[in-house]
Amino acid sequence: MDHSPGDTRPHIVVIGGGFAGLWATRALARDDVRITVVDRSNHHLFQPLLYQVATAGLSAPDIAAPLRHILRRQRNATVRMGTVAGIDTETREVHLDDGDAIGYDFLLLASGATHAYFGHDEWARYAPGLKTLDDALLIRRRILSAFERAEASDDDAERRALLTFAIVGGGPTGVELAGTLAEIARHTLKREFRRIDPRQARVLLLEAGPRVLSAFPQTLSTKALRQLQKLGVEVRTGSAVTRIDAVGVTLGDESIATHTVLWAAGVAASPLARSLHVPLDRAGRVLVQPDLSVPGLPQVFVAGDLASLQQDGKPVPGVAPAAKQMGRHAAASIRARITGHATAPFRYRDYGNLATIGRMAAVVHFGRLGLSGAIAWWFWLLAHIFFLIGFRNRLVVMLNWTWAYWSYQRAARIILNNEERPE
The missing domain is CATH 3.50.50.60 (FAD/NAD(P)-binding domain)
Structure with missing residues (x-):
């Protein structure tokens, strides 16, 4: 009590x-x-950067802070985990x-x-979503393990499936995951394996609707599509997923063999x-x-x-x-x-939408202003650093991003609690 x-x-x-x-x-x-x-949980999570943990760009403490620490000086508040x-x-x-x-x-x-898996909860074990740090660490483990298993495999078909990554959902999270995955394969890992070429990895972004980033204006959505394609991402719009299992993903009559499906659809x-x-x-x-x-x-x-x-x-x-x-x-x-006073009704003030696609590639919608490319990327970067909680988090994220920009390296590429894919 x-x-x-x-x-x-x-x-x-x-x-x-x-x-x-x-x-x-x-x-x-x-x-x-x-x-x-x-x-x-015992922490507050900065969810807009969760995909960075999932793709090994940041570690968990970089985007989270203990609730007790945040509220330590607020004497009228207590935390119950x-x-x-x-x-x-x-x-x-x-x-x-x-x-x-x-x-x-x-x-x-x-x-x-x-x-939400639209009535197909059985897909969850094969296509993890991204809402918590546990989700991010699971996704990171599956992505990095896929490259390791491909390196060890002698079967060409299995290698192709292991080096195929499917992201379901073309909203900001899906776009950010797809763009970052393409950069990891094309740049971060390109000289680190001996039996496979990570640059041959196939990254697919599957969107059931007519375009990616549907909350953005059509012009910015089109620019985002071009930036994704420039990174090597295969974008399929109008492609509703009808099945996900241990061997791949199905779009209507087409089956795609893949061991890594990521859910960003609902x-x-x-x-x-x-x-x-x-x-x-x-x-x-x-x-x-x-x-x-x-x-x-x-x-x-x-x-x-x-x-x-x-x-x-x-x-x-x-x-x-x-x-x-x-x-x-x-x-x-x-x-x-x-x-005993009255209060005004809630009124949401829209300060714009942001989505990053990759290095020097992003889109920003701010009122009547639409930005894309490098200037949008800088705007996205500064906004996210500013809104992070705590000086340490801001400093660490800024240093990590600076190092990643110049070196193409991702500092959190550690596989923890390695797992085999569920069958």
Whole structure:
């Protein structure tokens, strides 16, 4: 149970230490409340750079920081590492899987999203997605192990399959993975093997829609396509995946032999949303009110990828800037609820979209401004360094990227807990 019976301050429980949860917690730093942040991990993760860990450009601590360290000076906040098993809105309790329960006066649910395989959950074991550090380390292990196994193989067909990499999904994550994988094969590894030529590796980007980066304007999408092709990536648009198994991926009647399939095609809301027993949208997200509270549950708020909200006829996107803005607004709404004041409806301010493709290749959409190529790449690089949490992370990432730029080397190419491909 909640072990603060003598503390009469309003108790706010924040589920999730991601962008929405952390920004809400920090926004309440000077309020006369007590906050408990619950997360199954002990760290905050800078997800926009997760693909860099997956492709051996950065190590895990470079893009993550312990939640306790981040909140060490915030005296009204405590961190509880644990997995939430359910939420009882009648008794206002959050139940953990260890049997403990935490009572709340106000609840902010910001537990994010997970992978969605469009009804084919059996594909998950063959095509890992990228949401956590564990996912990134698994993907890195599979990519690097594929080259090692190809070097050891005497079978030409098996070598070709091992040196074929398929990325499903042409959004920013898929584009970034494909471009970086092509650079690794063409440059980083080109002189390191004796029996194979890594430059012969085949990198495919499979997108079911008509173009990659569909959230960007058509002109930038076309430029991104050209930059990918220049790197040697085979881009297939209008190509819906119909099967993924241990021997490859199938597109309609075409089968592609590959041992490495990476999933970047879809996300699903955290299953915790169902614990609230309120209406959800088709993706399983909570249909929130303009102040981010849950209809019929005025003491419960939802922010980040788990919240479904329309603005100007379009859904608020599930991106980091939106999660941060929602977190701050949820904090303001809770503060207003405590003090009896009204709060303005949430309004997402779109500061633009960014996606990097490779060295000196990126696209940036900022209002009416569209950039591509080297200038977009520099903009992307500086923006990501600026938004990283902590001076150490910024310094380490900047040094790693500088070294990688001049040497083409990737510092985190260590295979941990080597595994055979699941059959």
